[in-house]
Amino acid sequence: MNKQRLNKLLKEMERQNIPQMLVSDSAAIFYLTGKWIHPGERMLALYINLKGSHKLFINELFPVQDDLGVEKIWFNDTQDAVEIVSKYVDKEKPMGVDKNWPARFLLRLMELKGGSTFVNGSAILDRVRMCKDEKEKDLMREASRINDISVDKLIKLIPEKHSEKKMGQLLLSIYEDLGCEGHSFDPIIAYGANAADPHHEIDNSTVKEGDSVILDIGCRKNSYCADMTRTVFYKHASDKAKEVYNIVLEANKRAIDVVKAGVRFCDIDAAARNYIEDHGYGKYFTHRTGHSIGIEVHDFGDVSSANTDRVQPGQIFSIEPGIYLTGEVGVRIEDLVLVTEDGCEVLNKYDKELMIIE
Incomplete structure (x- = not known):
């Protein structure tokens, strides 16, 4: 042992x-x-x-x-x-x-x-x-590095107009080609109105111009899990969609900025949630801000208003605020963070500024 x-x-x-x-x-x-x-x-x-x-x-x-x-x-x-x-x-x-x-x-x-x-x-x-040792930190960094490469490959497939289901199959092939054991969870690939369902199950929908596209994906590499979400737009984005996107992005950044040892999980949640609420979309942010991750994609512990535990160095969890407007648009942006003594290391490096795919 x-x-x-x-x-x-x-x-x-x-x-x-x-x-x-x-x-x-x-x-x-x-x-x-x-x-x-x-x-x-x-x-x-x-x-x-x-x-x-x-x-x-x-x-x-x-x-x-x-x-x-x-x-x-x-x-x-x-x-x-x-x-x-x-x-x-x-x-x-x-x-x-x-x-x-x-x-x-x-x-x-x-x-x-x-x-x-x-x-x-x-x-x-x-x-x-919950507190990862040095070997685990390196394994989580590697899983996230591969996930960054994978989401880039997946985004570039959007113009081919594959169904959500086909995109999930292609993602599995991408992971296997990169030496992963497979998905760390069933991916959420959601086009248009489907993106307004936070836990949408992939179906045969295809992308249409103006759709937001949520890609919530994770690989398993050396028995450790990755998890990230990027939202992009196909061909163009409405002014309303851009507004929602930028609010979610700022909420993501604000929550990450407060992560450090000693901060309460509920205060990290509040950093994202309060910003979204202040802009009038609070009731459309329907889930917690994050969850712990490691050997399992949902390890013990979460970033929620109910969790008053204090963050410790070595913990890894997601920051994933979202806004979901039924029938209109859904946006979620998710990164994994590794807690350090005076801040955090963001494990996902892939660009998260607003992206329109042609």
Whole structure:
């Protein structure tokens, strides 16, 4: 296991008086061991104990040969996997449990473990994962660099008038050509009125003159996720569309300008939201300003009015204000930022000034 990451987890477990934990989420196990295991409906659990008696419980269907730095306990489909786990855990002490562990496993362990206390242990690991180490920062920089190249290639395809669905397929080919594992999420490619739907699902629509075109895309490179959004216009943009675009762009810039260690997430959200509200479009900014990102495209934590946590160095999250006028125009501009002691590093370098594609 990654000793540095494990030690951070153990230190936080000790601080919160949680002596043992079961981690089942594949992304969290990858974070600690460097190995992806996708068990489907079968049980997978990494047992972490302050005493150091760590175990990985894994089905024989997944013959992991790598030395993961943790003892593997094997089981098969005919065995009661949770009963095997129960033989190794301390039945007298509280147990942290992964928030994603299926209820059928947790309820069985509760039955076998008697009256012991169970708590959501994911909150500990989620917060440890929020602050990226130096290797992770470099991986995120690389994923964003590739995403910048990819959005440029995709924008240049707009005049060919492919459908949204075809553009998504072409984007996947672009990512594969650039050595990525694929999309980090299903891309949002939205033309015209579709751009006014923040989570539009790509369809067979084609671009028309005067359309705003939202390209919300992300690749996965070396198991780390990129995410960015650029909005461009085809052939021309109305005065109203230009006004909306420039308001969103300024909101994006203002939010980025306030990012630094110690600032509250809600204040970053306010920097973008207040500007949009002051220009009369507040009710058309219908989502939070951003979300954390790393191994998963939506890691724990967000940039919203409800999050009063203070930003810490090493955190990476999106800044993505938007305005969506139903039936007219939609604009979203998104960058990823890496928090430093006195500001932030913007990971996306691709131009975001108003762009009209001929």
